[in-house]
Amino acid sequence: xxxxxxxxxHLQPAxxxxxxxxxxxxxxxxxxxxxxxxxxxQWAIERGLATLVDAAGNLIIxxxxxxxxxxxxxxxxxxxxxxxxxxNTGADHDFHRDPIRPRxxxxxLVADDTTLGxxxxxxxxxxxxxxxxxxxxxxxxxxxxxxxxxxxMGGAQGLAAGVLQGRLxxxxxxxxxxxxxxxxxxxxxxNVARDGVAEPLPAGVETWQIALTGLRGGHSGxxxxxxRGNAIKLLVRVLRDLESRFGVRxxxxxxxxARNALPRExxxxxxxxxxxxxxxxxxxxxxxxxxxxxxxxVDEGVSLAATPGEATELMSAADQAIWLGSLHAAPxxxxxxxxxxxxxxxxxxxxxxxxxxxxxxxxxxMVRSLRDSGSAALADEIVSLFALSGTRAEKSGHYxxxxxxxxxxxxxxxxxxxxxxxxxxxxxxxxxAGLECGIIAARYPGLDIxxxxxxxxxxxxxxxxxxxxxxxxxxxxxxxxxxxxAGGSA
Numbered sequence: 081x082x083x084x085x086x087x088x089x090h091l092q093p094a095x096x097x098x099x100x101x102x103x104x105x106x107x108x109x110x111x112x113x114x115x116x117x118x119x120x121x122q123w124a125i126e127r128g129l130a131t132l133v134d135a136a137g138n139l140i141i142x143x144x145x146x147x148x149x150x151x152x153x154x155x156x157x158x159x160x161x162x163x164x165x166x167x168n169t170g171a172d173h174d175f176h177r178d179p180i181r182p183r184x185x186x187x188x189l190v191a192d193d194t195t196l197g198x199x200x201x202x203x204x205x206x207x208x209x210x211x212x213x214x215x216x217x218x219x220x221x222x223x224x225x226x227x228x229x230x231x232x233m234g235g236a237q238g239l240a241a242g243v244l245q246g247r248l249x250x251x252x253x254x255x256x257x258x259x260x261x262x263x264x265x266x267x268x269x270x271n272v273a274r275d276g277v278a279e280p281l282p283a284g285v286e287t288w289q290i291a292l293t294g295l296r297g298g299h300s301g302x303x304x305x306x307x308r309g310n311a312i313k314l315l316v317r318v319l320r321d322l323e324s325r326f327g328v329r330x331x332x333x334x335x336x337x338a339r340n341a342l343p344r345e346x347x348x349x350x351x352x353x354x355x356x357x358x359x360x361x362x363x364x365x366x367x368x369x370x371x372x373x374x375x376x377x378v379d380e381g382v383s384l385a386a387t388p389g390e391a392t393e394l395m396s397a398a399d400q401a402i403w404l405g406s407l408h409a410a411p412x413x414x415x416x417x418x419x420x421x422x423x424x425x426x427x428x429x430x431x432x433x434x435x436x437x438x439x440x441x442x443x444x445x446m447v448r449s450l451r452d453s454g455s456a457a458l459a460d461e462i463v464s465l466f467a468l469s470g471t472r473a474e475k476s477g478h479y480x481x482x483x484x485x486x487x488x489x490x491x492x493x494x495x496x497x498x499x500x501x502x503x504x505x506x507x508x509x510x511x512x513a514g515l516e517c518g519i520i521a522a523r524y525p526g527l528d529i530x531x532x533x534x535x536x537x538x539x540x541x542x543x544x545x546x547x548x549x550x551x552x553x554x555x556x557x558x559x560x561x562x563x564x565x566a567g568g569s570a
Contacts, residue, residue: 084098084101085101085104085105085182087182087183087184087189088100088101091189091548092552093209093551093552093555095208095209095212095213096202096205096206096209096551096552096555097205097551099204099205099208099209100198100201100202100204100205102119103116103197103201103204103205104179104180104181104182104197104201105179105180106119106179107175107176107177107178107179108161108162108163108197108201109162109163109165109175109176110162110163110164110165110227110228110229110230110231110232111162111227111228111231111234112162112176113137113161113162113227113228114137116161117133117137117139117161117225117227120139120141120161120208120225121133121139121141123208124141124211127211127212129141129142129143129211130142132243134238134239134240134243135238135240136226136227136228136234136235136237136238136239137227137228137234137235137238138224138225138226138227138235138236138238138239139161139223139224139225139227140222140223140224140225140243140244141211141222141223141225142220142221142222142223142245143211143218143220143221143222143223144220145218145219145220145221145566146216146217146218146219146566149217149218149219149566150219150220151219152218152219152220152565152566152567153219153246153247153248153565154219154220154221154222154245154246154247154248155218155219155220155221155222155246155247155248155249155250155562155565156221156222156223156224156244156246156248156249156250156527157206157207157210157221157222157223157224157249157250157252158207158223158224158225158226158249158250158251158252158253158516158517158520159200159203159204159206159207159224159225159226159251159252159253160200160203160204160225160226160227160228160229160230160235160253160516161200161204161225161226161227161229161235162227162228162229162230162231163195163197163199163200163201163230164195164197164199164230164338164340164341164539164540165194165195165337165338166194166195166297166337166338166341166344166540166541166542167193167194167195167542168193168194168542169293169345171193171194171542173193173194175194180194180195180196180197181194182196184548185545187547187548187549188537188545188546188547188548189545189546189548190543190544190545191542191543191544191545192542192543193542194542195539195540195541195542195544196544196545196546197544198534198536198539198544198545198546199253199255199536199539199540199544200229200252200253202252202533202534202536202546202551202554203251203252203253203533204225204252206252206551206554206555206558207223207225207252208223209555210223210558210559210562211223213559216559216562216563217562217563217566218562218563218565218566219562219565219566220245220246221246221562222244222245222246224239224244224249224520226239226516229253229516230338230340231339232269232477233477233479233514233516233519235516236479236516236519236520237479237519239519239520239523240523241523241524244520244524244527246527247526247527247528248490248527248528248529248565249490249517249520249527249528249529249530250490250529250530250531250532250558250561251515251516251517251529251530251531251532252531252532252533252554252558253515253516253531253533254509254511254515254531254532254533255302255533255534255535255536255537255539256509256533256535257532257533257534257535257547257550257553257554258498258502258504258506258507259506259507259508259509259532260491260494260495260498260506260507260508260509260530260531260532261508261509261510261511261515261530261531261532262482262484262485262486262488262491262508262509262510262530262531263421263450263481263482263483263484263510263511264450264481264482264510264511264512264513264514264515264517264518264531265301265425265448265449265450265455265481265511265512265513265514266448266449266450266452266455266478266479266480266481266482266514266518267446267447267448267449267455267478267479267481267514268446268447268455268456268459268475268476268477268478268479269339269444269445269446269447269475269476269477270429270444270445270447270459270462270463270473270474270475270476271442271444271473271474271475271476272442272443272444272445272462272466272471272472272473273440273441273442273471273472274399274402274403274440274441274442274469274471274472275439275440276395276396276399276437276438276439276440276441277396277399277438277439278393278394278395278396278437278438278439279393279394279395279396279438280392280393280394281351281391281392281393281394282329282351284353284354285329285351285352285353285354286351286352286353286354286355286356286357286388287331287349287350287351287352287388287389287390287391288349288350288352288357288360288386288387288388288389289347289348289349289350289386289387289388289389290315290318290319290347290348290349290350290364290384290385290386291345291346291347291383291384291385291386291387292311292314292315292318292335292345292346292347292382292383292384293311293344293345293382293383293385294344294379294381294382294383295308295309295310295311295342295343295344295345295379295381295382296308296309296342296344296378296379296381296538296541297341297342297343297344297540297541297542298341298342298538298539298540298541299340299341299342299513299539299540299541300339300340300341300342300428300430300432300446300448300540301340301425301428301430301448301511301512301513301514302511302512302513302539303342304342304413304414304425304428304430304448304512305414305425305428305512306378307375307378307413308342308375308378308379309342309371309375309378309379309382310342310343310412310413310430310431311335311336311343311344311345311346312335312336312343312346312407312431312434312443313407313408313410313412313431314346314371314382315333315335315346315347315348316333316404316407316408317408318364318367318384319333319348319350319404320404320408321363321367322350322352322360322363323404325359325363326352326353326356326359326360327353328350328351328352329350329351329394329395329397329400330348330349330350330351330394330395330400330403330404330436331348331349331350331351331389331391331393331394331395331437331438332347332348332349332391332436332437332438333346333347333348333349333403333434333435333436333441334346334347334348334434334435334436335347335433335434336431336432336433336434337433338432338433338540339430339432339433339444339446340430340432340446340514340540341430341432341540341541342430342432342540342541343431343432343433344541346434349389349391351391351394357386360386361386364384364385364386365384367384368382368383368384371384393438394438395436395437395438396438402469402471403436403441405469406465406466406468406469406471407431407434407443409465410431410445410462410465411429411431411458411461411462412429412430412431413428413429414427414428415427415428415429415449415454415458416454418450418510421450421510424450424509424510424512425448425512426449426450426451426454426512427447427448427449427450427451427454427455427457427458428447428448428449428512429445429446429447429448429458429459429462430445430446430448431443431444431445432444432445432446445459445462447459447462448512448513448514449481450481450510450512451481452480452481455478459475463475479514479518479519480518480519480521480522481518482515482517482518482521482529483518483521484510485528486508488528488529488530489528490528490529490530490565491508491530493561493564493565494506494530494532494561495508496564497557497560497561497564498557500560501556501557501560502553502557511531515531517529517531532554532557533554534546534547534550534551534553534554535547535550
């Protein structure tokens with residue numbers, strides 16, 4: 081057995097953190113979960129547990145009921161294996177090869193320069209700890225560990241009807257302890273692409289690279305209402321100004337790295353008339369001051385800097401006009417707030433990734449809504465915008481939202497157990513993020529689902545952290561709910 085990282089040595093509950101250490105050790109980017117899935121499958125087989133890898137690549141582990149509780153309602157414990165892979169510029173980390181290196185800080189486990197993968201590694205670890213617990217009294221259990229959640233819900237989308245046997249499902253993929261989630265947004269992607277014709281770099285210009293960095297980033301659904309900066313949108317604003325001031329020509333524009341993460345950084349390479357380097361620096365300094373003022377209290381760490389670059393060709397003037405004009409006009413952020421669920425965003429989108437070169441380019445929008453009609457309408461607006469310039473824009477990867485059921489017996493059980501064990505009332509929430517619950521519920525009508533988890537902050541961005549104390553509370557509460565369900569209370 082590999083030696084346990086010292087950071088986990090004294091954390092409780094030990095079983096949960098031991099499993100999370102395994103998830104930190106084995107790389108698990110979206111679409112590259114094979115090594116982790118096989119390690120967990122072998123772990124389950126060694127403990128005499130039945131396993132199944134379905135056609136979509138999901139791992140299903142089954143644990144028989146405790147003696148005398150075979151007729152209790154079966155419970156599905158669900159989490160996803162993959163993680164969002166984000167790192168700070170300059171961080172020497174390969175998510176396909178290197179382990180995550182967390183540290184403890186004031187009661188939180190944090191990864192400084194990368195994402196931690198507590199989303200949803202802690203959920204997986206909680207489930208594995210249940211499966212190996214021989215003292216727990218429980219009904220029939222199934223662990224559904226899905227793949228490719230962060231890159232398009234591929235595992236849940238590929239889950240066939242008739243595979244799951246349980247009547248109740250606990251999803252462990254939410255991030256506020258003391259809250260139970262009963263609904264979530266659905267969504268889809270809009271993928272934009274356009275071919276280009278490169279032109280040679282003209283005489284009398286200098287090549288410069290502009291970097292916009294220092295933003296917080298974050299989850300494109302959970303954090304969308306906080307008005308954090310979008311590096312792509314901000315840099316496009318700056319570039320439009322540089323066009324009008326200096327007549328700059330665009331060579332490249334790259335920003336963001338994941339469709340479901342707010343872009344923290346963006347970079348542009350451009351051709352500037354020779355002799356204007358000092359004026360460029362002065363202009364960027366003014367923009368930095370302006371943006372820090374606009375984003376005060378939210379993203380005041382934004383930074384703009386220019387360094388000399390190299391290039392032999394650039395984007396055509398026509399393509400530059402289309403791309404910068406379209407990206408400048410493109411929506412990003414909150415579109416509509418819910419009129420039926422107070423304090424919840426109904427519809428939003430994230431301009432998450434852009435990659436433009438002289439030969440062509442692409443960008444991605446992730447659209448979310450509590451209403452399928454809302455996400456469809458906003459996606460169609462984006463498609464229409466790009467159609468004006470003859471640019472290809474295609475919708476893909478639709479997944480349904482999860483409609484709340486306030487009369488859920490499982491919710492009542494969860495609330496009752498929480499009140500009994502913690503002496504306080506829990507909250508019921510609807511989250512503006514994509515959970516697999518909606519997809520699974522559509523495949524399994526009548527499946528009673530509740531989502532919960534420990535407190536996680538900064539998911540989908542470097543510096544992601546999980547509050548250690550709430551992991552223990554989530555563990556004890558999960559065990560209590562399973563014991564309660566085994567008694568037939570649900």
